[in-house]
Amino acid sequence: MSVDFVVHSGIGHITLNRPKALNALDHAMVLAITEHLDRWRHDPAVRAVLIEGAGDRGLCAGGDIRSIYEDARTGGTASLAFWADEYRMNAAISRYPKPYIALMDGVVMGGGVGVSAHGRHRVVTERTKIAMPEVGIGFAPDVGGTYLLSRAPGQAGTHLALTGAAVGGADAIHCGLADHYVPSDRLPDLLDALATRTPDEAIRTVTEPAPPSPLAAAQGWIDHCYAPDTVEEILDRLRDGGEAAIAAAKEIEQKSPTSLKVTLRALRKAMTLPDLETVLAQEYRTSHRALRTAELVEGIRAQIIDKDRAPRWSPATLAEVGDDLVDSYFADLGADEWDGGSR
Secondary structure, eight states: OOEEEEEETTEEEEEEOOGGGTTOBOHHHHHHHHHHHHHHHTOTTOSEEEEEESSSSEEEOOBOHHHHHHHHHHTOSHHHHHHHHHHHHHHHHHTOSSOEEEEEOSEEETHHHHTTTTSSEEEEOTTOEEEOOGGGGTOOOOTTHHHHHHTSSTTHHHHHHHHOOOBOHHHHHHTTSOOEEOOGGGHHHHHHHHTTSOHHHHHHHHOBOOOOOHHHHTHHHHHHHTOSSSHHHHHHHHHTSOHHHHHHHHHHHTSOHHHHHHHHHHHHHHTTSSSHHHHHHHHHHHHHHHHTSHHHHHHHIIIIISOOOOOOOSSOSGGGOOHHHHHHTTSOOGGGSOOTTOO
16 A cells, blocks of 8 residues: 555554655545545544655655556546545545644645645645646646635735746745645654644644745736736736746746636636535536546646657647637536535
């Protein structure tokens, strides 16, 4: 099993244990985590849950992208079952009745955000690098990413979603993706304190003020440039901005035009939806549609398989991505709709 479970001193300890794959999640890991969360929910020996990643590189780099690539390339359905269960796990974490502590040390991407940023106590360090880079592989943010990013201050979440940029711990706290800043060398002290104290008390013994947030300092131009509801208008404003805005435009121009338009609409719609489960249902629709496109296969090929970093997007330009194509990502799935938090 690629995930370890231990109960010690009242803490249900989850360790994602695929360090060579930067603890990427597969379906078996998701099901095991969900099973243990269900079991520990009613176990009086467990008063809190903690999740961390094995190795020294990060918590989790996301889902098993190579498996998704093979599934998309061959017309399979395994990814749909994986996402359905992964999103149920994300929802269960968000409403977990016991304290849920996520150590977001190192790399936290995609599905790694899903197992951490929906928890009650989200701890970042000076080594934290958080990203939702899905637009770079012909996909759109999922695992509740559009829920979280749509609720970040101003347009900071739109900036992160469209550029796929990685941010540090201070920016994660500013964006509402994390709560506490703890130096990485104090994490062992946090684990020791959790053995005898409540999570709130234990975290207070090691937390420090976060450094200044670069995103907070850039909020002015970010809010101005990302305010429009079309990617074309956003790019126009970025290109007319300062050095940082122009750099953001160049990043966005490399991403899948279809994914950019789908992601922007998903963010704007997520702002109006009432809760995480409703947003996850929307994300399941966009993920379901993406699996059946050549865009996802080409994006993963270019970034992960061949690593030539030269995806041939189709449609190749924003102008060629019509509303009908974007609409198709949000169309009702009928009997295939995600069934919420139920199993």
